[in-house]
Amino acid sequence: MMSINHDPETFVYPADMNEGQEALALWLRRLELRSPLTNFDRETVLSFPGTLRRYASSRDIVRLGERTQQSCLVVDGIVARFGQTSEGHRQLTAFYIPGDMADLHSAVLPVVTAPLQSAMTATVYFVPHDVIRRAGERSATLARAFWRDCVVDAQVASEWLLNVGRRGALARVAHLLCELSCRHFAVGLTRYEFPLNLTQTHIGEALGLTGVHVNRMMRALRSQSLVQTEGNMLKILDWAGLASVGDFDPGYLHMKREVDD
Template identity: 40%
Template structure:
């Protein structure tokens, strides 16, 4: 199984957005073996109760963690962009307690657990950065929980848009306050505890106030300062190395 450095380099770029990597550490990441698979919209990469033997690196497209209740209601727990390894915890937790799906046709690199374990044994600095990545995941969960529990619908949606833009910007996938946004209003509602009708009204209002523009599957933030005020957005919880935006 050959390594694809150009593909797995996305993982190095993501980790470099939250901590400094040495040349040797970057090379170790880029030498990891991976098998690339294509997943279609609505398809699961890994399911609740699975016992995976690999971690999933998102190479292109968007993914999301989610849970489904017995009555069929879905709660989206997080959105994921290229460079993310959203099931990194499966290195240490044998059974998945949620599912991981994709919102658009996505390319995913499957990295064997044993290869990751061997790399972290040889390069403890990378292990520390991967631990930092899981801690930032937890910080994002806390921020989402605060939003669902205490923010207005306008605040929740504005906050999510600010977060996604900054995360994309940090790995070179957004610029000029414009980025891809391949998620539906239903996805947004399932993530933020809002009805589709409520999401639509809030997005219409944000557009009407000149804060954002949505066209197809793309987002343009027309007034970053005003949007962050609506969101009460403080990017500290993302712990980015360079959180500045443009």
């Protein structure tokens, strides 16, 4: 049976559900894209214990100023990181898809300075910080993989800043679609066709655009036969053309394995 915590729209599942293990396997695949790991490392990651929680859309997962004791691995749905001004204006600064550990850095910086919220119905597998820290202490290769994962997250944030600050509206939208495509493909999900479970408001808050402007840009991309949408599914019809419009170079995602010295 599911138990319900104090948020009536958050459901806590038993920790041994297959969903958590599948998400750990996706995260392990992402780690291995960038870092060489041993069999011991793989077994360690796949054995991480945790707690599953399912969130309705637009629910806080970690709150500003909270001291956390767990890191958030996305099982399904999309989780967004955001900042907010004192006047209530919000900027989304990251999207996390299945297989992303949204706040691995919190294992060493547990006080939340950028909250996480479900962008849609989402399931999160919470891994205790002490489990992550002990794993890094037992294996230098795994510690470097964790470190590299955090560094890449920072580089993605840097690219998002460039996207919002220096690219035009059409390029911003195209760039985001290209990134999401590559990130889905990196963990073994489909590349040129994937669920875009984001509202125009979410995309606008990530790209510094209004929802109306996002709608116009999506229409423009469809009219140029670069993408096709059906329901919540997005299909890229012309990858080279979309990447050109978005000024997209996937190098900042570091999807090729680094060699440790």
